[in-house]
Amino acid sequence: MDVDANSFDLPGFTPPVPVRLTKDITKEQLLGFPAFKTWAKTIKSSLALQYTEAEHPFKNDPYTLWSVTVQSVDYFGGTRIGFVKMSADVRNKEGYLPGIAFLRGGSVGMLMILRPSDYKNERWVVMTEQARIPAGSLRFMEIPAGMMDKHGTFAGAAAIEIKEETGIEVKEDDLVNLTELALAEAGVSEPLQQAMYPSPGGSDEYIAIFLWEKVLDRQEIEDLRDKLTGLRSRGERITIRLLDYEELWKVGARDAKTLAAWSLYEALRRARHNKLPNERIY
Incomplete structure (x- = not known):
């Protein structure tokens, strides 16, 4: 039940979870923010596992989400929500869990390996150098990357970001989702995204790492x-x-995403005898 314009109960939770808002965001905006929708769905599933998994570590003293407080909101272009900072009150009889979270949603990172047609054992990686003010840098080196928007799939977002950041147009079918391949072999059962979480202690951000490996004329490279x-x-x-x-x-x-891309590429090639999907053996 809504208490006032700045408070409402989060749908689908029992007991009710009151959500307290700042004045610069509405209930409809928060519930429509993809990152918050994913977070709410994920925490609800994770809490439910306490009651269904016989060996769950918190089965005898389960945690409950009691409230969510939105502390600040940043907008892109004045209208689209970019980031939400919030605090979630999650407690059991013994105490509480740290619940301050910076919500920004999913991202993609792309490992783009190019091999010259005149010497295919040579490998070049496409990197981007740009300002990253949160890191205090004006020339931060990294693999191409970008935030998920409304692309629908990780692969769709990756293809769009590659075109925007490098000018190279790729087909989604040519992309190999390295994180998905690794997680399939790991057999992880947690209700999380098929991606890696670079800073789960403070942020919901998850990054899917893709590979695009091609042979091009040396001049094209x-x-x-x-x-x-x-x-x-x-x-x-x-x-x-x-x-x-x-x-x-x-x-x-x-x-972190560059290191993840390198380590996943190396490990998966070893595990699969130097052969990944869509990849030739040179």
Whole structure:
């Protein structure tokens, strides 16, 4: 039952979970925000497992979500919700769980490996260099990446981001979802996204890592070097860098998604005898 314009009960939860809002977001906006919808669905499923799994660690003293407080909201372009900071009150008889969360939703990262047609054992990785103000950097090196919007699928989002950040148009069928392959072999049963969570202690962000590996003429590869790209309407100023694959792990020492892409690619190739879907053995 709604208490006032700044409070309502979260649908589908028993006992009722009151949600307290700031003045700059409405009930309809919050419930329509994809990141919040995913979070609410996931926490509800995770809490339910306490009662259905015989070996669940909290079966004898289950946790309950008692309330959610939205603390701040950031908008993109003045109308579309970009980020929500909130606090969730999750407690059992023994105490509470840390519940401050920065909601931003899903992202995609793309490992783009190019092999020159005149020497296919040579591998170059397409990297982006751009300003990342939260990290205090004006030239942060990373694999191409972008937030999920309303693309419907991880692959659709990845294909769009590759085109926007590099100018390369790819088919969704040419993309290999590395995180999905790894999780299928891990047999994880948690009701989470088929992606990796780089900072689950404070953020809901999840990133699906894709591979796109192609043989191109050497000149096509060289034409990408130091190319300027990015959507100016979003404040993007991106420079394409080509990195020798053997140096990729060094960049990954700073950027989590780059390290995840490198480690998944290496591990899956070893596990599958150097052969991934859509990949030739060179």
